[in-house]
Amino acid sequence: MPTFLLPSPRPLTVQRLRDSLLPRVLGPLVPGAVVRGPADARAPALYLTVDDGPHADGTPRWLDALARHDASAVFFLSADRAEHLPDLVRAITEAGHRVASHGDRHVSAWRMRPRAVRGAFDRAERVLEAATGRPVRDVRPPYGRVTPGLVRWAAQGHRRIVLWDVMPGDFLASRPPAALAGEMVRLARPGSIVTLHDGPPARRAVAALDLALPRLRAAGWRFPLLPAA
Numbered sequence: 001m002p003t004f005l006l007p008s009p010r011p012l013t014v015q016r017l018r019d020s021l022l023p024r025v026l027g028p029l030v031p032g033a034v035v036r037g038p039a040d041a042r043a044p045a046l047y048l049t050v051d052d053g054p055h056a057d058g059t060p061r062w063l064d065a066l067a068r069h070d071a072s073a074v075f076f077l078s079a080d081r082a083e084h085l086p087d088l089v090r091a092i093t094e095a096g097h098r099v100a101s102h103g104d105r106h107v108s109a110w111r112m113r114p115r116a117v118r119g120a121f122d123r124a125e126r127v128l129e130a131a132t133g134r135p136v137r138d139v140r141p142p143y144g145r146v147t148p149g150l151v152r153w154a155a156q157g158h159r160r161i162v163l164w165d166v167m168p169g170d171f172l173a174s175r176p177p178a179a180l181a182g183e184m185v186r187l188a189r190p191g192s193i194v195t196l197h198d199g200p201p202a203r204r205a206v207a208a209l210d211l212a213l214p215r216l217r218a219a220g221w222r223f224p225l226l227p228a229a
Contacts, residue, residue: 031151033161037226039191046216047193047226048073049164050205051102051140054081054088058202063095065206069213071223074162075198076102076140079124082131089131098225099128100138100162108142114149121153137229138162160229164195170205171197177207184212193226 037047048066050073053059059075066073075092077099082089092099104120104127112120121139128136137159141150144163154161168183169175184194196205213223 030146030161030163032155032159033146033151033163034193035163035165036189036191036193039189041190043222044188044190044220045222045224046188047191048223049076049100049140049162049193049195049226050074051076051195051197052081052106053077053198054085054092055199055202056085056088058198058200059085059088059092061202061206062198063091063097065209066097067095069209069217069223071209071213072097072225074098074100074138074226076100076138076162077128078102078106078142079104079127082127086131089128093132093134096225098138098228099132099134099136100140101125101128101136102140103142106142108145110145110147114147117147117149118153121150138226158229162193162226164193165189166192166194168194168196168208170201170208173204175204177204177211180204180208181211181215184208185215188216188221 037045039045048071050062053062053075054077062073062075075097077089079101089099101121101124104124107120125136139150139154139159140162141147146161151161153159166184166187168180168187170180188194196208
């Protein structure tokens with residue numbers, strides 16, 4: 001079973017291998033998972049996703065930035081945070097974005113027993129559906145750490161595991177917005193799914209969007225919502 005890890009502060013060449021190349025190569029081997037969305041070379045689309053919210057400071061920054069750039073995103077939310085900030089969960093959906101599950105808490109599924117993994121994602125689904133009044137069918141485990149049990153759980157409930165093929169590393173304080181933007185532009189392919197982060201990294205991520213999206217837009221790119229399964 002392939003796995004995908006959030007990077008630690010290592011040389012950038014190692015980050016690029018693990019966070020961009022490996023998901024592209026191994027992600028399709030995870031049954032039911034996607035690492036890219038629909039692709040059209042004539043009108044290329046970049047699909048934005050945001051992990052680790054909601055966050056009192058970060059989420060409003062994200063919503064403002066996406067509105068500025070006429071862009072949409074899937075927000076992978078943790079249930080424990082969503083319970084404390086239900087107004088922000090509703091604000092995400094009211095702005096036309098989609099809420100998805102990042103689990104109950106931000107804990108690696110590798111550190112949990114299979115039954116606990118299923119219970120955590122069941123609870124997250126209940127919390128997020130109650131907050132939004134809508135089905136929640138997209139799932140991304142913390143750190144991208146997929147387990148066989150999670151794959152079975154997703155398939156049984158007609159859910160979709162969403163991974164990524166571009167992760168520029170906005171969670172690293174050492175990476176300035178210009179470097180993040182350059183990485184996004186360099187690695188983007190039609191249909192790429194980009195993973196960025198809410199919370200403390202939001203300031204860097206939003207600043208990177210302000211640099212990258214106008215460049216991509218000028219080259220004919222679109223930033224629509226990742227189509228539902």
